[in-house]
Amino acid sequence: MDEVNEPHIANVTVARNWFSASLWIYGFLVGFGLLSWIRERGLVVDYLAAESGTQRAVLASRIEDNAVLIPVLLYTVPLLLPFAMFLVWKYLMSRVVSESYNSHARFDPTLSVVWYFVPILNIWKPYQALKEKILILGFNSTGGLKLWWFLWLLSFALSFIASGILLWGEGLGQYLSAINWAVVSSVVSLTMIAVWWGLVTEITNTVESLNGEQVEKSNDGLDELIEWAHSIDSERVKLANETGAGDLQVIAQEEFVDRNAPSGFERQEAPGEERKNPTTEDLQAFKWVNSFVQESEGVLTEPKIELRRGESGNDDSFVSVAVCAPNGFMQRFEARVPDLMQEKEDAHDLLDGLRRSG
Numbered sequence: 001m002d003e004v005n006e007p008h009i010a011n012v013t014v015a016r017n018w019f020s021a022s023l024w025i026y027g028f029l030v031g032f033g034l035l036s037w038i039r040e041r042g043l044v045v046d047y048l049a050a051e052s053g054t055q056r057a058v059l060a061s062r063i064e065d066n067a068v069l070i071p072v073l074l075y076t077v078p079l080l081l082p083f084a085m086f087l088v089w090k091y092l093m094s095r096v097v098s099e100s101y102n103s104h105a106r107f108d109p110t111l112s113v114v115w116y117f118v119p120i121l122n123i124w125k126p127y128q129a130l131k132e133k134i135l136i137l138g139f140n141s142t143g144g145l146k147l148w149w150f151l152w153l154l155s156f157a158l159s160f161i162a163s164g165i166l167l168w169g170e171g172l173g174q175y176l177s178a179i180n181w182a183v184v185s186s187v188v189s190l191t192m193i194a195v196w197w198g199l200v201t202e203i204t205n206t207v208e209s210l211n212g213e214q215v216e217k218s219n220d221g222l223d224e225l226i227e228w229a230h231s232i233d234s235e236r237v238k239l240a241n242e243t244g245a246g247d248l249q250v251i252a253q254e255e256f257v258d259r260n261a262p263s264g265f266e267r268q269e270a271p272g273e274e275r276k277n278p279t280t281e282d283l284q285a286f287k288w289v290n291s292f293v294q295e296s297e298g299v300l301t302e303p304k305i306e307l308r309r310g311e312s313g314n315d316d317s318f319v320s321v322a323v324c325a326p327n328g329f330m331q332r333f334e335a336r337v338p339d340l341m342q343e344k345e346d347a348h349d350l351l352d353g354l355r356r357s358g
Contacts, residue, residue: 008096015089016204022082027193029078034186041179097133144199151192158185224326257323257331265333278305282317285340289319
Protein backbone atom coordinates (compact mmCIF):
# COMPACT_ATOMS: atom_id res chain seq x y z
CA MET A 1 0.00 0.00 0.00
CA ASP A 2 1.41 3.41 -1.00
CA GLU A 3 1.81 6.11 1.66
CA VAL A 4 -0.07 8.65 -0.47
CA ASN A 5 -3.23 6.65 0.09
CA GLU A 6 -3.97 8.41 3.38
CA PRO A 7 -4.76 11.77 1.72
CA HIS A 8 -6.58 9.80 -0.96
CA ILE A 9 -8.78 8.36 1.79
CA ALA A 10 -9.44 11.89 3.08
CA ASN A 11 -10.53 12.86 -0.45
CA VAL A 12 -13.05 10.01 -0.43
CA THR A 13 -14.53 11.38 2.79
CA VAL A 14 -14.76 14.91 1.40
CA ALA A 15 -16.43 13.60 -1.78
CA ARG A 16 -18.91 11.63 0.34
CA ASN A 17 -19.80 14.78 2.31
CA TRP A 18 -20.46 16.80 -0.84
CA PHE A 19 -22.46 13.93 -2.28
CA SER A 20 -24.56 13.66 0.89
CA ALA A 21 -25.34 17.39 0.95
CA SER A 22 -26.36 17.48 -2.71
CA LEU A 23 -28.36 14.26 -2.39
CA TRP A 24 -30.44 15.54 0.50
CA ILE A 25 -31.14 18.77 -1.39
CA TYR A 26 -32.35 16.62 -4.28
CA GLY A 27 -34.40 14.55 -1.83
CA PHE A 28 -36.05 17.71 -0.49
CA LEU A 29 -36.99 18.75 -4.03
CA VAL A 30 -38.39 15.30 -4.83
CA GLY A 31 -40.40 15.42 -1.60
CA PHE A 32 -41.71 18.85 -2.51
CA GLY A 33 -42.57 17.55 -5.97
CA LEU A 34 -44.41 14.59 -4.46
CA LEU A 35 -46.58 16.89 -2.33
CA SER A 36 -47.23 19.05 -5.41
CA TRP A 37 -48.25 16.02 -7.46
CA ILE A 38 -50.63 14.89 -4.71
CA ARG A 39 -52.15 18.40 -4.60
CA GLU A 40 -52.37 18.44 -8.39
CA ARG A 41 -54.10 15.08 -8.39
CA GLY A 42 -56.71 16.42 -5.97
CA LEU A 43 -57.36 19.39 -8.27
CA VAL A 44 -57.85 17.14 -11.29
CA VAL A 45 -60.17 14.79 -9.42
CA ASP A 46 -62.20 17.77 -8.14
CA TYR A 47 -62.35 19.21 -11.66
CA LEU A 48 -63.68 15.96 -13.10
CA ALA A 49 -66.28 15.79 -10.31
CA ALA A 50 -67.29 19.48 -10.51
CA GLU A 51 -70.83 20.13 -11.67
CA SER A 52 -70.79 23.87 -12.35
CA GLY A 53 -68.87 25.68 -15.06
CA THR A 54 -67.61 28.27 -12.57
CA GLN A 55 -65.97 25.64 -10.38
CA ARG A 56 -64.35 24.02 -13.38
CA ALA A 57 -62.99 27.37 -14.62
CA VAL A 58 -61.33 28.11 -11.27
CA LEU A 59 -59.88 24.63 -10.97
CA ALA A 60 -58.68 24.65 -14.59
CA SER A 61 -56.63 27.82 -13.99
CA ARG A 62 -55.00 26.31 -10.89
CA ILE A 63 -54.17 23.10 -12.77
CA GLU A 64 -52.64 25.07 -15.64
CA ASP A 65 -50.42 27.03 -13.23
CA ASN A 66 -48.87 23.84 -11.84
CA ALA A 67 -48.61 21.83 -15.07
CA VAL A 68 -45.20 23.15 -16.13
CA LEU A 69 -43.53 23.69 -12.73
CA ILE A 70 -43.69 20.18 -11.30
CA PRO A 71 -42.00 18.22 -14.14
CA VAL A 72 -39.08 20.68 -14.06
CA LEU A 73 -38.63 20.09 -10.34
CA LEU A 74 -38.80 16.32 -10.62
CA TYR A 75 -37.05 15.27 -13.78
CA THR A 76 -34.34 17.74 -14.77
CA VAL A 77 -31.48 19.65 -13.15
CA PRO A 78 -31.63 18.63 -9.43
CA LEU A 79 -30.37 15.06 -10.01
CA LEU A 80 -27.30 16.18 -11.95
CA LEU A 81 -25.41 17.57 -8.93
CA PRO A 82 -25.63 14.49 -6.63
CA PHE A 83 -24.93 12.23 -9.61
CA ALA A 84 -21.79 14.22 -10.48
CA MET A 85 -20.66 14.12 -6.83
CA PHE A 86 -21.32 10.38 -6.76
CA LEU A 87 -19.12 9.81 -9.82
CA VAL A 88 -16.30 11.79 -8.19
CA TRP A 89 -16.72 9.75 -4.99
CA LYS A 90 -16.81 6.46 -6.91
CA TYR A 91 -13.63 7.28 -8.82
CA LEU A 92 -11.73 8.26 -5.67
CA MET A 93 -13.02 5.26 -3.71
CA SER A 94 -12.13 2.86 -6.54
CA ARG A 95 -8.62 4.30 -6.71
CA VAL A 96 -8.07 3.84 -2.98
CA VAL A 97 -9.37 0.26 -3.09
CA SER A 98 -7.20 -0.64 -6.08
CA GLU A 99 -4.07 0.83 -4.51
CA SER A 100 -4.72 -0.39 -0.96
CA TYR A 101 -5.29 -4.00 -1.91
CA ASN A 102 -2.84 -4.12 -4.82
CA SER A 103 -5.73 -5.63 -6.74
CA HIS A 104 -5.77 -6.27 -10.46
CA ALA A 105 -9.49 -5.65 -10.82
CA ARG A 106 -11.46 -5.93 -14.04
CA PHE A 107 -12.79 -2.38 -13.57
CA ASP A 108 -10.18 0.31 -13.02
CA PRO A 109 -11.30 3.62 -11.41
CA THR A 110 -11.83 5.35 -14.76
CA LEU A 111 -13.91 2.51 -16.22
CA SER A 112 -16.02 2.46 -13.05
CA VAL A 113 -17.23 5.93 -14.05
CA VAL A 114 -17.19 5.65 -17.86
CA TRP A 115 -19.70 2.77 -17.96
CA TYR A 116 -22.51 5.13 -16.82
CA PHE A 117 -22.28 6.89 -20.18
CA VAL A 118 -22.26 3.83 -22.45
CA PRO A 119 -25.79 3.10 -23.74
CA ILE A 120 -27.22 -0.36 -23.00
CA LEU A 121 -24.10 -1.43 -21.05
CA ASN A 122 -24.89 1.20 -18.42
CA ILE A 123 -27.76 -1.03 -17.31
CA TRP A 124 -25.40 -3.52 -15.61
CA LYS A 125 -21.71 -2.54 -15.96
CA PRO A 126 -21.72 0.22 -13.28
CA TYR A 127 -23.34 -2.25 -10.87
CA GLN A 128 -20.67 -4.87 -11.58
CA ALA A 129 -17.87 -2.32 -11.08
CA LEU A 130 -19.18 -1.23 -7.68
CA LYS A 131 -19.89 -4.80 -6.65
CA GLU A 132 -16.30 -5.76 -7.42
CA LYS A 133 -15.01 -2.98 -5.15
CA ILE A 134 -17.18 -3.83 -2.15
CA LEU A 135 -16.25 -7.51 -2.44
CA ILE A 136 -12.58 -6.52 -2.39
CA LEU A 137 -13.33 -4.44 0.71
CA GLY A 138 -14.64 -7.59 2.39
CA PHE A 139 -18.41 -6.97 2.40
CA ASN A 140 -20.21 -10.23 3.23
CA SER A 141 -23.36 -9.26 1.35
CA THR A 142 -24.25 -7.18 -1.69
CA GLY A 143 -27.92 -6.85 -0.71
CA GLY A 144 -27.77 -3.08 -0.21
CA LEU A 145 -26.11 -2.59 -3.58
CA LYS A 146 -28.69 -4.78 -5.32
CA LEU A 147 -31.57 -2.88 -3.72
CA TRP A 148 -30.12 0.52 -4.66
CA TRP A 149 -29.43 -0.50 -8.26
CA PHE A 150 -32.95 -1.96 -8.65
CA LEU A 151 -34.52 1.25 -7.28
CA TRP A 152 -32.17 3.37 -9.43
CA LEU A 153 -33.30 1.68 -12.65
CA LEU A 154 -36.95 1.54 -11.55
CA SER A 155 -37.05 5.26 -10.70
CA PHE A 156 -35.72 6.13 -14.15
CA ALA A 157 -38.22 3.84 -15.87
CA LEU A 158 -41.16 5.29 -13.92
CA SER A 159 -39.95 8.86 -14.58
CA PHE A 160 -39.76 8.22 -18.32
CA ILE A 161 -43.29 6.78 -18.32
CA ALA A 162 -44.69 9.75 -16.41
CA SER A 163 -42.82 12.26 -18.57
CA GLY A 164 -43.92 10.54 -21.78
CA ILE A 165 -47.59 10.69 -20.81
CA LEU A 166 -47.22 14.35 -19.74
CA LEU A 167 -45.63 15.30 -23.06
CA TRP A 168 -47.74 13.30 -25.48
CA GLY A 169 -50.91 12.47 -23.60
CA GLU A 170 -54.09 14.39 -24.35
CA GLY A 171 -56.97 15.24 -22.07
CA LEU A 172 -57.35 15.27 -18.31
CA GLY A 173 -57.67 11.49 -18.18
CA GLN A 174 -54.14 11.09 -19.55
CA TYR A 175 -52.93 13.90 -17.29
CA LEU A 176 -54.36 12.11 -14.24
CA SER A 177 -52.64 8.90 -15.35
CA ALA A 178 -49.32 10.78 -15.64
CA ILE A 179 -49.80 12.17 -12.12
CA ASN A 180 -50.38 8.68 -10.72
CA TRP A 181 -47.17 7.44 -12.35
CA ALA A 182 -45.31 10.51 -11.07
CA VAL A 183 -46.48 9.89 -7.49
CA VAL A 184 -45.23 6.29 -7.63
CA SER A 185 -41.96 7.47 -9.23
CA SER A 186 -41.44 10.04 -6.46
CA VAL A 187 -42.00 7.48 -3.70
CA VAL A 188 -39.53 5.08 -5.37
CA SER A 189 -37.02 7.94 -5.81
CA LEU A 190 -37.21 8.93 -2.15
CA THR A 191 -36.61 5.30 -1.13
CA MET A 192 -33.73 5.08 -3.59
CA ILE A 193 -32.17 8.25 -2.15
CA ALA A 194 -32.19 6.81 1.38
CA VAL A 195 -30.66 3.50 0.25
CA TRP A 196 -28.12 5.32 -1.94
CA TRP A 197 -26.95 7.50 0.94
CA GLY A 198 -26.68 4.51 3.28
CA LEU A 199 -24.66 2.50 0.75
CA VAL A 200 -22.16 5.29 0.06
CA THR A 201 -21.81 6.00 3.78
CA GLU A 202 -21.15 2.35 4.63
CA ILE A 203 -18.54 1.96 1.88
CA THR A 204 -16.83 5.22 2.89
CA ASN A 205 -16.66 4.14 6.54
CA THR A 206 -14.96 0.92 5.43
CA VAL A 207 -12.47 2.84 3.28
CA GLU A 208 -11.73 5.18 6.20
CA SER A 209 -10.72 2.14 8.27
CA LEU A 210 -7.71 1.69 5.94
CA ASN A 211 -5.55 3.73 8.30
CA GLY A 212 -1.83 4.38 8.72
CA GLU A 213 -1.29 1.19 10.76
CA GLN A 214 -2.45 -0.86 7.78
CA VAL A 215 -0.15 1.13 5.49
CA GLU A 216 2.83 0.21 7.67
CA LYS A 217 1.69 -3.41 7.91
CA SER A 218 1.37 -3.62 4.12
CA ASN A 219 4.88 -2.22 3.59
CA ASP A 220 6.29 -4.74 6.09
CA GLY A 221 4.37 -7.45 4.27
CA LEU A 222 5.89 -6.41 0.97
CA ASP A 223 9.38 -6.92 2.38
CA GLU A 224 8.30 -10.33 3.67
CA LEU A 225 6.84 -11.22 0.27
CA ILE A 226 10.00 -10.26 -1.63
CA GLU A 227 12.12 -12.21 0.87
CA TRP A 228 9.85 -15.23 0.37
CA ALA A 229 10.14 -14.87 -3.41
CA HIS A 230 13.95 -15.04 -3.24
CA SER A 231 13.77 -18.17 -1.07
CA ILE A 232 11.62 -20.31 -3.41
CA ASP A 233 12.69 -22.31 -6.42
CA SER A 234 10.86 -20.33 -9.11
CA GLU A 235 12.47 -19.74 -12.49
CA ARG A 236 10.01 -16.93 -13.21
CA VAL A 237 10.97 -15.02 -10.04
CA LYS A 238 14.69 -15.61 -10.62
CA LEU A 239 14.56 -14.33 -14.20
CA ALA A 240 12.50 -11.27 -13.19
CA ASN A 241 15.05 -10.48 -10.49
CA GLU A 242 18.05 -11.01 -12.78
CA THR A 243 16.77 -9.15 -15.82
CA GLY A 244 14.79 -6.42 -14.07
CA ALA A 245 11.97 -7.04 -16.53
CA GLY A 246 8.41 -7.07 -15.22
CA ASP A 247 7.10 -6.07 -11.80
CA LEU A 248 8.79 -8.31 -9.22
CA GLN A 249 6.12 -7.53 -6.61
CA VAL A 250 3.27 -8.56 -8.92
CA ILE A 251 5.12 -11.70 -10.02
CA ALA A 252 5.91 -12.62 -6.40
CA GLN A 253 2.34 -12.17 -5.17
CA GLU A 254 0.98 -14.21 -8.08
CA GLU A 255 3.43 -17.01 -7.27
CA PHE A 256 2.44 -16.82 -3.60
CA VAL A 257 -1.31 -17.13 -4.12
CA ASP A 258 -0.92 -19.86 -6.77
CA ARG A 259 1.32 -21.96 -4.51
CA ASN A 260 -0.98 -21.53 -1.50
CA ALA A 261 -4.29 -22.15 -3.26
CA PRO A 262 -6.05 -25.29 -1.97
CA SER A 263 -5.82 -28.40 -4.11
CA GLY A 264 -8.58 -28.61 -6.69
CA PHE A 265 -9.33 -24.86 -6.62
CA GLU A 266 -9.01 -22.58 -9.64
CA ARG A 267 -8.73 -18.81 -9.93
CA GLN A 268 -12.12 -17.14 -9.65
CA GLU A 269 -12.64 -14.95 -12.70
CA ALA A 270 -16.17 -13.72 -11.96
CA PRO A 271 -17.56 -13.67 -8.39
CA GLY A 272 -20.90 -15.40 -8.00
CA GLU A 273 -23.82 -14.45 -5.81
CA GLU A 274 -23.55 -15.47 -2.18
CA ARG A 275 -25.88 -18.39 -1.60
CA LYS A 276 -28.19 -17.67 1.34
CA ASN A 277 -29.98 -21.03 1.38
CA PRO A 278 -27.24 -23.63 0.76
CA THR A 279 -28.04 -27.30 0.33
CA THR A 280 -26.78 -30.00 2.69
CA GLU A 281 -24.00 -30.86 0.24
CA ASP A 282 -23.02 -27.18 0.03
CA LEU A 283 -22.72 -26.99 3.81
CA GLN A 284 -20.72 -30.22 4.01
CA ALA A 285 -18.23 -28.92 1.45
CA PHE A 286 -18.05 -25.54 3.19
CA LYS A 287 -17.37 -27.18 6.57
CA TRP A 288 -14.56 -29.26 5.08
CA VAL A 289 -12.95 -26.28 3.35
CA ASN A 290 -13.34 -24.15 6.48
CA SER A 291 -11.36 -26.74 8.48
CA PHE A 292 -8.19 -26.18 6.46
CA VAL A 293 -8.85 -22.43 6.19
CA GLN A 294 -8.60 -22.29 9.98
CA GLU A 295 -5.29 -24.19 9.87
CA SER A 296 -3.73 -21.88 7.28
CA GLU A 297 -2.71 -19.16 9.78
CA GLY A 298 -4.30 -16.39 7.75
CA VAL A 299 -3.07 -17.39 4.30
CA LEU A 300 -6.56 -18.63 3.43
CA THR A 301 -9.56 -16.54 4.47
CA GLU A 302 -13.17 -15.58 3.73
CA PRO A 303 -14.66 -18.92 2.64
CA LYS A 304 -17.99 -18.43 0.89
CA ILE A 305 -20.69 -20.55 -0.69
CA GLU A 306 -21.55 -18.98 -4.04
CA LEU A 307 -24.00 -19.63 -6.83
CA ARG A 308 -23.23 -18.96 -10.48
CA ARG A 309 -24.66 -20.02 -13.80
CA GLY A 310 -22.24 -22.47 -15.35
CA GLU A 311 -21.37 -23.07 -19.00
CA SER A 312 -24.13 -25.67 -19.21
CA GLY A 313 -26.69 -23.00 -18.32
CA ASN A 314 -27.41 -24.58 -14.93
CA ASP A 315 -26.80 -22.96 -11.55
CA ASP A 316 -23.67 -24.47 -9.97
CA SER A 317 -22.63 -24.20 -6.33
CA PHE A 318 -19.05 -23.19 -5.58
CA VAL A 319 -17.02 -22.80 -2.42
CA SER A 320 -14.50 -20.00 -2.79
CA VAL A 321 -11.64 -18.85 -0.57
CA ALA A 322 -9.29 -15.87 -0.70
CA VAL A 323 -5.54 -16.51 -0.69
CA CYS A 324 -3.68 -13.60 0.96
CA ALA A 325 -0.08 -12.68 0.22
CA PRO A 326 1.91 -11.05 3.05
CA ASN A 327 1.61 -7.59 1.44
CA GLY A 328 -2.21 -7.71 1.44
CA PHE A 329 -2.76 -8.84 -2.16
CA MET A 330 -5.75 -11.17 -2.38
CA GLN A 331 -6.88 -13.60 -5.06
CA ARG A 332 -10.01 -15.72 -4.77
CA PHE A 333 -10.00 -19.37 -5.83
CA GLU A 334 -13.02 -21.61 -6.20
CA ALA A 335 -14.08 -25.21 -6.70
CA ARG A 336 -17.42 -26.76 -7.59
CA VAL A 337 -19.16 -28.38 -4.64
CA PRO A 338 -19.55 -31.80 -6.36
CA ASP A 339 -15.80 -31.83 -7.14
CA LEU A 340 -14.98 -30.93 -3.54
CA MET A 341 -17.22 -33.67 -2.18
CA GLN A 342 -15.51 -36.20 -4.48
CA GLU A 343 -12.08 -35.02 -3.31
CA LYS A 344 -13.25 -35.26 0.30
CA GLU A 345 -14.47 -38.80 -0.29
CA ASP A 346 -11.18 -39.77 -1.96
CA ALA A 347 -9.21 -38.32 0.96
CA HIS A 348 -11.42 -40.22 3.40
CA ASP A 349 -10.90 -43.49 1.51
CA LEU A 350 -7.13 -42.92 1.44
CA LEU A 351 -7.06 -42.27 5.18
CA ASP A 352 -9.09 -45.42 5.89
CA GLY A 353 -6.70 -47.44 3.71
CA LEU A 354 -3.69 -46.10 5.60
CA ARG A 355 -5.31 -46.93 8.88
CA ARG A 356 -6.11 -50.50 7.82
CA SER A 357 -2.62 -51.05 6.45
CA GLY A 358 -1.17 -49.78 9.72
